[in-house]
Amino acid sequence: MTKRVYNFYAGPATLPLPVLKKAQEELLDFQETGMSLMELSHRSKPYDAMHKEASQLVRELMGLSDEYVVLWLQGGASSQFYMVPLNLQLKGKPMEYVNTGVWSKKAIKEAKFYGDVNVVASSEDKNFSYIPKDICFGDKAAFAHITGNNTIYGTEFHQWPKIPNDIPLACDMSSHIFDKVIDPKLFGVMYAGAQKNLGPAGVTLVIVRKDLLDRVPELTPTMQKWKTHAEKDSLFNTGPCWAVYICKLSLEYLKSIGGVPAIEKLNRKKATVLYDVLDKSGGFYKGHAEKESRSLMNVTFTLPTPELEEACVVEALKHDMVGLKGHRSVGGMRASLYNAMSLEGVQKLAEFLKVFQEKHA
Amino acid sequence: MTKRVYNFYAGPATLPLPVLKKAQEELLDFQETGMSLMELSHRSKPYDAMHKEASQLVRELMGLSDEYVVLWLQGGASSQFYMVPLNLQLKGKPMEYVNTGVWSKKAIKEAKFYGDVNVVASSEDKNFSYIPKDICFGDKAAFAHITGNNTIYGTEFHQWPKIPNDIPLACDMSSHIFDKVIDPKLFGVMYAGAQKNLGPAGVTLVIVRKDLLDRVPELTPTMQKWKTHAEKDSLFNTGPCWAVYICKLSLEYLKSIGGVPAIEKLNRKKATVLYDVLDKSGGFYKGHAEKESRSLMNVTFTLPTPELEEACVVEALKHDMVGLKGHRSVGGMRASLYNAMSLEGVQKLAEFLKVFQEKHA
Numbered sequence: 001m002t003k004r005v006y007n008f009y010a011g012p013a014t015l016p017l018p019v020l021k022k023a024q025e026e027l028l029d030f031q032e033t034g035m036s037l038m039e040l041s042h043r044s045k046p047y048d049a050m051h052k053e054a055s056q057l058v059r060e061l062m063g064l065s066d067e068y069v070v071l072w073l074q075g076g077a078s079s080q081f082y083m084v085p086l087n088l089q090l091k092g093k094p095m096e097y098v099n100t101g102v103w104s105k106k107a108i109k110e111a112k113f114y115g116d117v118n119v120v121a122s123s124e125d126k127n128f129s130y131i132p133k134d135i136c137f138g139d140k141a142a143f144a145h146i147t148g149n150n151t152i153y154g155t156e157f158h159q160w161p162k163i164p165n166d167i168p169l170a171c172d173m174s175s176h177i178f179d180k181v182i183d184p185k186l187f188g189v190m191y192a193g194a195q196k197n198l199g200p201a202g203v204t205l206v207i208v209r210k211d212l213l214d215r216v217p218e219l220t221p222t223m224q225k226w227k228t229h230a231e232k233d234s235l236f237n238t239g240p241c242w243a244v245y246i247c248k249l250s251l252e253y254l255k256s257i258g259g260v261p262a263i264e265k266l267n268r269k270k271a272t273v274l275y276d277v278l279d280k281s282g283g284f285y286k287g288h289a290e291k292e293s294r295s296l297m298n299v300t301f302t303l304p305t306p307e308l309e310e311a312c313v314v315e316a317l318k319h320d321m322v323g324l325k326g327h328r329s330v331g332g333m334r335a336s337l338y339n340a341m342s343l344e345g346v347q348k349l350a351e352f353l354k355v356f357q358e359k360h361a
Numbered sequence: 362m363t364k365r366v367y368n369f370y371a372g373p374a375t376l377p378l379p380v381l382k383k384a385q386e387e388l389l390d391f392q393e394t395g396m397s398l399m400e401l402s403h404r405s406k407p408y409d410a411m412h413k414e415a416s417q418l419v420r421e422l423m424g425l426s427d428e429y430v431v432l433w434l435q436g437g438a439s440s441q442f443y444m445v446p447l448n449l450q451l452k453g454k455p456m457e458y459v460n461t462g463v464w465s466k467k468a469i470k471e472a473k474f475y476g477d478v479n480v481v482a483s484s485e486d487k488n489f490s491y492i493p494k495d496i497c498f499g500d501k502a503a504f505a506h507i508t509g510n511n512t513i514y515g516t517e518f519h520q521w522p523k524i525p526n527d528i529p530l531a532c533d534m535s536s537h538i539f540d541k542v543i544d545p546k547l548f549g550v551m552y553a554g555a556q557k558n559l560g561p562a563g564v565t566l567v568i569v570r571k572d573l574l575d576r577v578p579e580l581t582p583t584m585q586k587w588k589t590h591a592e593k594d595s596l597f598n599t600g601p602c603w604a605v606y607i608c609k610l611s612l613e614y615l616k617s618i619g620g621v622p623a624i625e626k627l628n629r630k631k632a633t634v635l636y637d638v639l640d641k642s643g644g645f646y647k648g649h650a651e652k653e654s655r656s657l658m659n660v661t662f663t664l665p666t667p668e669l670e671e672a673c674v675v676e677a678l679k680h681d682m683v684g685l686k687g688h689r690s691v692g693g694m695r696a697s698l699y700n701a702m703s704l705e706g707v708q709k710l711a712e713f714l715k716v717f718q719e720k721h722a
Contacts, residue, residue, distance in 0.1 A: 002389045002390045003390050003393060003395040004389065004390065004395050004396070005394070005395030005396060007395075007396050007400050009400070009401070009402040009405070010402070011402070011599065012399060012400055012401060012402055012403060012599065012602060013400060013402075014396070014400050015397060015399060015400055017389075020388060020389050020397050020399075021389070023388060024385055024388040024389060027381060027384060027385040027388065028363045028365065028378075028381050028382070028385060029363045029364050029365065032364060033366070033683075034364040034365050034366030034368075034681065034683070035365075035366060035368050035375070035683070036376065036381050038373060038376060038381075038561035038562070038607065039368050039370070039373055039374060039375050039376055040370070040373060041370040041371070041372070041373055041374075041684060042373060042562065044370070044684075074435035074436045074437070074440075074563065074601070075435045075436050075440075075584060076435070076584075076598045076599055077598075078583070078584050078597070078598035079435075079436075079584045081582075081583075081584070082582035082583070082584060082585070086582075106583075109583070110582050110583060110584075113580060113581075113582050193599060195599050195602075200399035200602065200603050201399070201403065201599045201600065201601060201602045201603070202435065202563045202564070202600070202601030202602065202603060202604055203563070219474060220474075221442075221443035221447075221471050221474050222439070222442075222443070222467075222470070222471060223436060223437075223439050223440045223442070223443060223471075224443070236439070237437045237438075237439035238372065238373065238437055238554060238556050238562045239562065239563070240435070240562060240563030240601060240604070241373060241556075241561065241562045241563065242561050242562070242563060242603055242604065242607075243563055243601070243603065243604075246399065246603075320395065322394075322395070322396070323402060323405075
């Protein structure tokens with residue numbers, strides 16, 4: 001029998017088993033074409049239909065209006081770090097960022113190649129353990145940028161900052177896209193590397209309000225413009241077909257279990273199960289994030305000593321729970337509870353942590 | 362039973378059946394990790410070992426020295442069209458290109474964003490039906506660029522142009538990488554979108570001579586520099602893990618059947634089988650490419666009328682041969698005979714074409 005473990009990696013991360021099974025089943029013969037999806041021309045009808053369906057599922061599950069285009073790009077969120085300022089810049093206007101951790105910093109670094117950047121709020125003073133409140137973007141900004149969830153620190157925006165009229169808000173949603181219901185109209189640009197909460201590595205979902213596509217300077221290499229990809233429905237060149245396909249299966253699965261409202265409910269339950277263990281551990285497990293900034297997706301915590309942390313990770317492995325070592329910026333442990341992680345997996349981890357504490361406290 | 366057809370698409374294209382079967386077999390559980398390869402952290406040991414093996418196979422099969430780095434990037438050859446001039450430019454020196462078709466033109470277009478471009482030779486006068494001879498690159502060029510095989514027109518370089526001392530030659534090998542033995546030392550940069558002759562869409566193999574990594578202007582966004590990726594063994598950010606994995610399986614398979622010398626022999630045999638049908642058809646099937654420029658990979662030809670061409674494509678479909686419609690720039694038909702296409706498949710097509718001619722001549 002095929003072995004399967006509980007995978008708490010921060011990304012690439014666990015995928016729904018029915019998605020993997022479907023991909024496995026039709027790997028040699030996609031929809032009776034006699035070819036693998038990987039072998040299909042990106043200009044063929046069966047590929048095109050699948051590709052359009054993937055975009056349609058994004059629209060439907062997110063409640064997107066026709067004002068937005070859905071793009072499937074390559075290069076990860078790391079490429080969007082330069083594509084966002086390149087495509088949204090306005091001469092003489094500053095670009096405004098909130099700094100909530102490593103990924104924000106990387107985004108800020110790339111924006112500086114394109115003009116003046118204001119960092120209007122930061123939580124660096126407390127090792128990014130919280131989401132700043134009362135963020136004030138200026139009304140002269142070309143655009144505003146936030147990182148919606150911070151994988152490394154385990155913090156997440158639960159209230160969106162107020163934005164002055166007409167200033168587009170760009171949000172890196174790599175580690176929380178589809179984790180909870182959002183109002184897409186609040187955003188000008190939403191982007192997400194797929195490999196955390198959507199699908200496999202190798203594709204980046206980018207959603208752009210159409211009126212923003214024309215800002216990009218004319219003398220820009222073709223592939224760097226969102227507009228190029230928007231005009232060709234992300235088929236200007238050969239895209240990451242397999243990764244789009246797995247995203248499509250994943251979105252279909254999300255729809256089948258009730259869409260974003262249902263998964264939000266489940267995500268809140270999962271997070272509660274695990275945070276409860278931390279909160280009731282009498283300080284044995286110490287959460288890194290401040291309570292009201294806690295992420296639904298990445299639960300970060302430390303133990304009394306580095307030795308205990310290592311022992312806990314090793315012991316968890318023996319119980320088929322993998323990927324629990326924390327990022328070096330925070331240390332300790334991290335459990336990623338993305339949409340594809342089952343409640344059963346989280347309950348198993350919670351029970352394990354309680355027992356581990358009893359043994360070692 | 363799983364249905365399989367003969368897939369003559371120009372790309373994404375057919376893959377070796379043992380590669381697909383292996384991928385299917387371990388899709389739910391990669392090397393007893395209990396996870397799909399798609400679910401593995403790109404920082405995990407099993408992923409890293411696979412990734413390194415893929416690069417090592419490229420080195421071994423191509424006979425690369427330590428002077429070269431092997432990169433697995435995203436964005437397709439279309440992104441290399443701007444990354445090549447961006448990364449190889451030298452202030453005040455022209456960039457020199459040979460124009461052998463649509464893909465060369467696209468590369469030339471992107472280079473113009475970075476400086477002066479000289480097109481030193483072109484075959485546009487005869488709808489790109491040949492590879493120019495006696496190409497003369499200037500000795501003041503920053504670099505020289507060619508498209509090694511022209512998928513649309515069915516032409517291929519069989520002799521590499523002479524390059525003045527120290528001028529690096531960059532070659533788009535997207536549709537012929539690993540089709541025949543080459544001397545890699547002739548090239549400064551070799552790049553290939555994987556989806557034709559190497560693996561699935563979504564990854565681009567880029568091989569760069571290390572001394573060329575330092576040319577890129579300092580004030581360049583991080584992801585646009587080859588150097589960024591070279592320094593981190595293509596793991597600066599999360600790469601297209603699944604696509605790298607399929608390339609690795611594909612390279613392993615190539616090695617198992619005797620490597621590049623063996624596949625070259627087979628490719629020459631396959632091409633001969635099909636070109637013979639054209640040459641012996643008394644003009645019924647008219648090859649687009651001049652004989653000495655004929656591609657081993659893409660065989661392009663026309664029939665007496667567009668109606669016959671359509672009938673031939675439709676009839677072929679009934680015999681489980683797909684993807685034979687020619688590109689609109691040439692019209693007619695195109696059969697792509699990449700490494701993964703079997704001799705049996707080409708023989709079947711050759712027989713079919715003979716019978717079709719007998720019926721319709």
